[in-house]
Amino acid sequence: MEKRDHIETREEYRTKENEVQEWSAYQKLSDNVLFTSLDKILNLGRANSLWYLLFGTACCAIELMQTGGPRADLDRFGSVFRPTPRQCDLIIIAGTVTLKMASRIKILYDQMPEPKYVISMGSCANCGGLFDLGYSVLRGIDKVIPVDVYVPGCPPRPEALTEGLLVLQQKVKNEKFLVKEKKSI
Numbered sequence: 001m002e003k004r005d006h007i008e009t010r011e012e013y014r015t016k017e018n019e020v021q022e023w024s025a026y027q028k029l030s031d032n033v034l035f036t037s038l039d040k041i042l043n044l045g046r047a048n049s050l051w052y053l054l055f056g057t058a059c060c061a062i063e064l065m066q067t068g069g070p071r072a073d074l075d076r077f078g079s080v081f082r083p084t085p086r087q088c089d090l091i092i093i094a095g096t097v098t099l100k101m102a103s104r105i106k107i108l109y110d111q112m113p114e115p116k117y118v119i120s121m122g123s124c125a126n127c128g129g130l131f132d133l134g135y136s137v138l139r140g141i142d143k144v145i146p147v148d149v150y151v152p153g154c155p156p157r158p159e160a161l162t163e164g165l166l167v168l169q170q171k172v173k174n175e176k177f178l179v180k181e182k183k184s185i
Protein backbone atom coordinates (compact mmCIF):
# COMPACT_ATOMS: atom_id res chain seq x y z
CA MET A 1 0.00 0.00 0.00
CA GLU A 2 1.25 3.45 -0.88
CA LYS A 3 2.44 5.53 2.08
CA ARG A 4 0.95 9.05 2.37
CA ASP A 5 2.20 11.90 4.56
CA HIS A 6 -0.80 14.18 4.13
CA ILE A 7 -4.40 14.01 5.34
CA GLU A 8 -6.90 13.29 2.65
CA THR A 9 -10.28 12.37 4.06
CA ARG A 10 -12.47 14.09 6.62
CA GLU A 11 -12.32 10.96 8.79
CA GLU A 12 -8.53 11.11 8.91
CA TYR A 13 -8.65 14.80 9.71
CA ARG A 14 -10.98 14.15 12.70
CA THR A 15 -8.76 11.37 14.04
CA LYS A 16 -5.72 13.61 13.84
CA GLU A 17 -7.57 16.45 15.55
CA ASN A 18 -8.66 14.12 18.40
CA GLU A 19 -5.09 12.96 18.90
CA VAL A 20 -3.87 16.55 19.18
CA GLN A 21 -6.62 17.38 21.70
CA GLU A 22 -5.83 14.31 23.81
CA TRP A 23 -2.15 15.15 23.84
CA SER A 24 -2.71 18.76 24.93
CA ALA A 25 -5.15 17.59 27.66
CA TYR A 26 -2.53 15.11 28.89
CA GLN A 27 0.11 17.84 28.99
CA LYS A 28 -2.17 20.17 30.97
CA LEU A 29 -2.94 17.36 33.42
CA SER A 30 0.70 16.42 33.97
CA ASP A 31 1.44 20.06 34.84
CA ASN A 32 -1.29 20.21 37.47
CA VAL A 33 -1.70 16.75 38.99
CA LEU A 34 0.65 15.37 41.60
CA PHE A 35 0.70 11.80 42.87
CA THR A 36 1.80 11.17 46.44
CA SER A 37 0.99 8.97 49.42
CA LEU A 38 -1.50 9.91 52.14
CA ASP A 39 1.27 9.81 54.77
CA LYS A 40 3.43 12.25 52.83
CA ILE A 41 0.70 14.82 52.27
CA LEU A 42 -0.57 14.64 55.88
CA ASN A 43 2.94 14.80 57.31
CA LEU A 44 3.84 17.80 55.15
CA GLY A 45 1.03 19.77 56.79
CA ARG A 46 1.74 18.48 60.29
CA ALA A 47 5.50 19.13 60.12
CA ASN A 48 4.92 22.71 59.03
CA SER A 49 2.40 23.59 61.72
CA LEU A 50 4.01 22.48 64.99
CA TRP A 51 2.36 24.82 67.50
CA TYR A 52 4.24 24.99 70.79
CA LEU A 53 3.14 25.75 74.32
CA LEU A 54 3.89 29.20 75.73
CA PHE A 55 5.82 27.84 78.67
CA GLY A 56 9.25 27.93 80.29
CA THR A 57 10.75 26.96 83.63
CA ALA A 58 14.04 28.93 83.91
CA CYS A 59 16.65 30.96 82.04
CA CYS A 60 16.52 28.87 78.82
CA ALA A 61 13.01 30.29 78.40
CA ILE A 62 14.57 33.69 77.62
CA GLU A 63 16.31 32.08 74.63
CA LEU A 64 13.04 30.40 73.69
CA MET A 65 11.33 33.83 73.66
CA GLN A 66 14.18 35.17 71.55
CA THR A 67 13.75 32.27 69.11
CA GLY A 68 10.05 33.08 68.76
CA GLY A 69 10.89 36.77 68.27
CA PRO A 70 11.43 38.61 64.98
CA ARG A 71 15.14 37.87 64.53
CA ALA A 72 15.07 34.04 64.69
CA ASP A 73 11.34 33.95 63.81
CA LEU A 74 10.01 30.44 64.41
CA ASP A 75 6.77 31.52 62.69
CA ARG A 76 8.43 31.07 59.30
CA PHE A 77 8.41 27.30 59.96
CA GLY A 78 4.70 27.41 60.82
CA SER A 79 5.48 27.18 64.55
CA VAL A 80 3.52 29.63 66.65
CA PHE A 81 2.97 29.57 70.40
CA ARG A 82 -0.38 28.83 71.97
CA PRO A 83 -1.31 29.64 75.57
CA THR A 84 -3.12 26.35 76.19
CA PRO A 85 -1.80 22.78 75.94
CA ARG A 86 -5.08 21.68 74.33
CA GLN A 87 -4.12 23.45 71.08
CA CYS A 88 -0.45 22.43 71.06
CA ASP A 89 1.50 19.79 69.15
CA LEU A 90 4.79 20.55 70.84
CA ILE A 91 6.07 21.36 74.32
CA ILE A 92 9.58 22.80 74.62
CA ILE A 93 11.02 22.17 78.07
CA ALA A 94 13.11 25.31 78.48
CA GLY A 95 14.95 25.47 81.78
CA THR A 96 15.69 23.73 85.05
CA VAL A 97 12.92 21.39 86.15
CA THR A 98 12.38 21.03 89.88
CA LEU A 99 10.71 17.92 91.30
CA LYS A 100 7.69 20.06 92.21
CA MET A 101 7.42 21.40 88.66
CA ALA A 102 7.86 17.97 87.05
CA SER A 103 4.39 16.81 88.10
CA ARG A 104 2.88 20.03 86.64
CA ILE A 105 4.72 19.45 83.37
CA LYS A 106 3.31 15.93 83.23
CA ILE A 107 -0.22 17.35 83.63
CA LEU A 108 0.41 19.85 80.79
CA TYR A 109 1.78 17.06 78.59
CA ASP A 110 -1.22 14.83 79.32
CA GLN A 111 -3.57 17.66 78.31
CA MET A 112 -2.01 17.96 74.83
CA PRO A 113 -3.83 16.10 72.03
CA GLU A 114 -2.11 13.25 70.14
CA PRO A 115 0.17 13.22 68.23
CA LYS A 116 2.38 15.32 70.52
CA TYR A 117 6.09 16.04 70.63
CA VAL A 118 8.68 17.19 73.17
CA ILE A 119 11.90 19.16 72.69
CA SER A 120 14.21 19.19 75.69
CA MET A 121 16.06 22.49 75.53
CA GLY A 122 19.35 23.03 77.37
CA SER A 123 21.52 21.06 79.79
CA CYS A 124 19.14 21.47 82.74
CA ALA A 125 16.17 19.94 80.92
CA ASN A 126 18.42 17.28 79.35
CA CYS A 127 20.16 16.03 82.49
CA GLY A 128 19.96 18.50 85.38
CA GLY A 129 22.84 20.63 84.06
CA LEU A 130 24.51 22.98 86.54
CA PHE A 131 22.09 21.98 89.26
CA ASP A 132 22.19 18.21 88.96
CA LEU A 133 23.46 17.89 92.54
CA GLY A 134 20.55 19.93 93.89
CA TYR A 135 18.19 17.96 96.15
CA SER A 136 15.15 19.48 94.43
CA VAL A 137 16.22 19.18 90.77
CA LEU A 138 15.01 16.57 88.28
CA ARG A 139 17.93 15.06 86.36
CA GLY A 140 16.36 15.08 82.91
CA ILE A 141 12.78 15.66 81.81
CA ASP A 142 12.87 12.30 79.99
CA LYS A 143 12.31 10.70 83.40
CA VAL A 144 8.76 12.12 83.32
CA ILE A 145 7.72 12.50 79.65
CA PRO A 146 9.13 11.02 76.39
CA VAL A 147 11.54 13.36 74.59
CA ASP A 148 11.80 13.51 70.78
CA VAL A 149 14.71 15.92 70.35
CA TYR A 150 17.43 17.06 72.77
CA VAL A 151 19.05 20.47 72.22
CA PRO A 152 22.38 20.78 74.08
CA GLY A 153 23.86 23.98 75.54
CA CYS A 154 23.64 26.33 78.50
CA PRO A 155 21.71 28.11 77.22
CA PRO A 156 21.28 26.94 73.61
CA ARG A 157 21.27 29.87 71.20
CA PRO A 158 18.17 30.52 69.06
CA GLU A 159 19.98 28.91 66.10
CA ALA A 160 20.37 25.69 68.10
CA LEU A 161 16.68 25.59 69.03
CA THR A 162 15.76 26.29 65.40
CA GLU A 163 17.95 23.36 64.38
CA GLY A 164 16.13 21.22 66.97
CA LEU A 165 12.80 22.19 65.41
CA LEU A 166 14.08 21.29 61.93
CA VAL A 167 15.19 17.87 63.22
CA LEU A 168 11.74 17.36 64.71
CA GLN A 169 10.11 18.38 61.42
CA GLN A 170 12.17 15.74 59.63
CA LYS A 171 11.10 13.15 62.20
CA VAL A 172 7.42 14.06 61.71
CA LYS A 173 7.79 13.86 57.91
CA ASN A 174 9.11 10.28 58.19
CA GLU A 175 6.28 9.07 60.43
CA LYS A 176 3.49 6.73 59.40
CA PHE A 177 0.60 8.93 60.50
CA LEU A 178 -2.08 6.23 60.45
CA VAL A 179 0.01 3.79 62.50
CA LYS A 180 0.02 4.73 66.16
CA GLU A 181 3.54 4.75 67.55
CA LYS A 182 3.89 3.96 71.23
CA LYS A 183 6.22 6.32 73.05
CA SER A 184 7.78 5.36 76.35
CA ILE A 185 9.95 7.12 78.92
Ligand code: SF4
Pocket residue numbers: 058059060061094095096121122123124125129130153154155156
Ligand atom coordinates in the same frame (compact mmCIF):
# COMPACT_ATOMS: atom_id res chain seq x y z
S1 SF4 B 1 20.80 25.12 80.77
FE1 SF4 B 1 21.81 26.96 81.52
S2 SF4 B 1 20.57 28.63 80.69
FE2 SF4 B 1 19.31 26.77 80.54
S3 SF4 B 1 18.11 26.73 82.43
FE3 SF4 B 1 19.98 25.57 82.81
S4 SF4 B 1 21.38 27.05 83.72
FE4 SF4 B 1 19.75 28.22 82.73
